[in-house]
Amino acid sequence: xxxxxxxxxxxxxxxxxxxxAILILATRIYNxxxxxxxxxxxxxxGNYIQQNKDNxxxxxxxxxxxx
Numbered sequence: 312x313x314x315x316x317x318x319x320x321x322x323x324x325x326x327x328x329x330x331x332a333i334l335i336l337a338t339r340i341y342n343x344x345x346x347x348x349x350x351x352x353x354x355x356x357g358n359y360i361q362q363n364k365d366n367x368x369x370x371x372x373x374x375x376x377x378x
Contacts, residue, residue: 319326335341360367
């Protein structure tokens with residue numbers, strides 16, 4: 312019984328993570344989660360570009376010149 316308690320205390324985060332991953336895969340929520348993540352990344356990228364227009368423009372120009 313002590314071994315089971317030690318195992319649970321050491322690996323409960325991983326066990327809970329596996330259970331959540333199985334539920335996500337079984338219910339096909341991963342498509343929705345992927346869409347939300349892509350939306351958030353797009354929002355951050357758009358905000359960064361808007362706030363740093365000159366810096367981004369110069370980096371893109373240097374990148375194109377190297378090609």
